[in-house]
Each structure stands twice: as C-alpha cells, then as structure tokens.
Amino acid sequence: MRVLATRRLPGEAWNELRDVEIGTPDRRRDDVEVLIVANETVHEAVLDLLPSLRLVANFGVGYDRIDIAACRSRGIGVTNTPGVLDAATADLALALMLAARRRLVEGDDLVRGGDWDIHWADGPFLGREVSGATLGIVGLGRIGSAVAKRARGFDMRVIFHRLTRGNDAGYRELDDLLRESDIVSLHTPLSTETTGLLSRERLALLRDGATLVNTARGAVVDEEALIDELVSGRITAGLDVFANEPEAPEALRGLPNVVLTPHIASATVETRTAMTRIVVYNVLAFEHGEPLKTPV
Ligand code: DGY
Numbered sequence: 001m002r003v004l005a006t007r008r009l010p011g012e013a014w015n016e017l018r019d020v021e022i023g024t025p026d027r028r029r030d031d032v033e034v035l036i037v038a039n040e041t042v043h044e045a046v047l048d049l050l051p052s053l054r055l056v057a058n059f060g061v062g063y064d065r066i067d068i069a070a071c072r073s074r075g076i077g078v079t080n081t082p083g084v085l086d087a088a089t090a091d092l093a094l095a096l097m098l099a100a101r102r103r104l105v106e107g108d109d110l111v112r113g114g115d116w117d118i119h120w121a122d123g124p125f126l127g128r129e130v131s132g133a134t135l136g137i138v139g140l141g142r143i144g145s146a147v148a149k150r151a152r153g154f155d156m157r158v159i160f161h162r163l164t165r166g167n168d169a170g171y172r173e174l175d176d177l178l179r180e181s182d183i184v185s186l187h188t189p190l191s192t193e194t195t196g197l198l199s200r201e202r203l204a205l206l207r208d209g210a211t212l213v214n215t216a217r218g219a220v221v222d223e224e225a226l227i228d229e230l231v232s233g234r235i236t237a238g239l240d241v242f243a244n245e246p247e248a249p250e251a252l253r254g255l256p257n258v259v260l261t262p263h264i265a266s267a268t269v270e271t272r273t274a275m276t277r278i279v280v281y282n283v284l285a286f287e288h289g290e291p292l293k294t295p296v
Helices: 012-016 044-049 068-073 086-101 104-112 142-153 174-180 223-232 269-287
Strands: 002-005 020-022 032-037 055-058 077-079 134-138 157-161 183-186 211-214 236-239 258-260
Touching (some): 012 269, 032 269
Parallel strands (some): 134 157, 183 211, 211 236, 236 258
16 A cells, blocks of 8 residues: 655554555556545645545644545545644643733843843733633634633633534624634634634724734734734734635744744644644555545
C-alpha cells in the first residue's frame, strides 16, 4: 500500500507505517492509495493526479481545504483527528485572552528592551479583567465546550452561539452575543456558512474594549475589517489563525493591542503525538480492511 504524506508527523506511532513517501501530490501517481495531509488543499485537480487514491487522512480536526464531496463521489474516505486537541486548543484560547487583556506581550517587550524605567504604580499597563468577564463562545462543540469549562474557573459568565439553536439558557443570537460579551472566542469550523461570519458590521457590534480571540480559522472573520478595528484601538485581539497563512497581515505586526501566534493551538508534544496516533490508526485500519476510526 503506497502512502504519500506531505510531511513526517511527530511521535512514535509514525514508525508503524510502512512504505510512506514524503512529498506533495503535484504530479500524476498511479500507485498512491493513501494521502496524509495537514489540511493542505485536496480538490478535484489533486484527486485527478491520484487515480488509485482511497483514503485522505488529515492530521488535524479541521478539513476545510479538503473537498469532501469530491472525495465521496470518487469513493475516497476522509478522516480527521477529533477530540485529542480540544484541551490544547482551549488552553491557548485562554492564554490569548489573558495575554491580550493583561498586555503580556507589551510588558515583556518593555522589560526585554531595557525600557522599564517607571514605578509599577505609575505604569501604563492597565489591562482589562479576565476574571468575571462575560465570555461569548461562537461554536459550542468540543473545543468551545472545553473553553467554557476553563472559563468557569475564572468566574466568567459564559454565553454562546451555535448553528443549532437548542434551549440552553446561555444561547444568544450571534449579534446579541457580540453586543453582550467582553471577550468573544471563535470555535467554529470554516465552511461556506461561516466564511466571513464576523463581518465588518458584526465586528462593529463589539463593545469598546472587547477582546476577540480566534483559534479557529482566519477566514471566519473579515480580516480587513478586523485590522481596521484594531488600528482604531477600539478592541483588542488574540489571533492564532489568519486568512492567508503562513502570513499574518503586515498591518497587525506593529499594533500593541493584538497578540499574534503562528497557528499553535494544537502544538504541544502530547497533542501532536496523539494526533499522529489517530492518523496512523486510520491508515492501518484502511490497510487491514477495517472500518475507519474517525471518518469525516
Ligand atoms: C486543526 O486541527 O484543524 C488545527 O487547525 C491544527 O491544530
């Protein structure tokens, strides 16, 4: 069974795979049956190059760059890595909330730059509380729920929005959630429904001094509009994801009111190792003719 993988994945489980070639699917290959990607684009043109393909195993829970319908119509299975990255992603969301609202990066820069020359009581580093704040979670799936659980430890009041309404007391229509929250954290997958979900008009609903945290996908937010809001200084943000990765817009880089991280929400040794384990389980299940472990 020939496996093509866009990269070697971390952790011991990787060694259980045989016959893996590292490379990109950029030329016709009649032998490749399994493709391992990290949400790199897999659309019709890629599938045309791999006529024997039967499985796309995605290293990651989000599969927005994989054309699921095209795979299905060709009888190609798709798997992802749900569950194992909820804690790490929720932890990073909390870290970004704390960093943005308590101005951690600004403070660190000041100290490192040797520019700390004022008494703490005169300091300009007044932030905004995380404890007791109202947290609006957009997308209350596994990761959103893990964020809610952590938020309770900070005495936050949690409200949420999700596509399927439900009767829970914390549910809000999206516009109401944006108006009511001190902090908004995004945990929705990227789809046609969620692309640009936080439009310019919606971003304008955020309270003055509110904080937007995005560990989901950059394109869920109108990035240009977000830049305008941040340049105006009206809000703060913690961003782990961007519309055009691995680039972060130049306009954000000099702003003190945004904390920027390079898509590291799942980047812990433990979580990435567990993600590889799931990829390998799926590939081996396919090889042995067993049901896929985590089909999309
Ligand atoms: C995912 O799993 O989709 C993330 O973006 C990578 O952690």
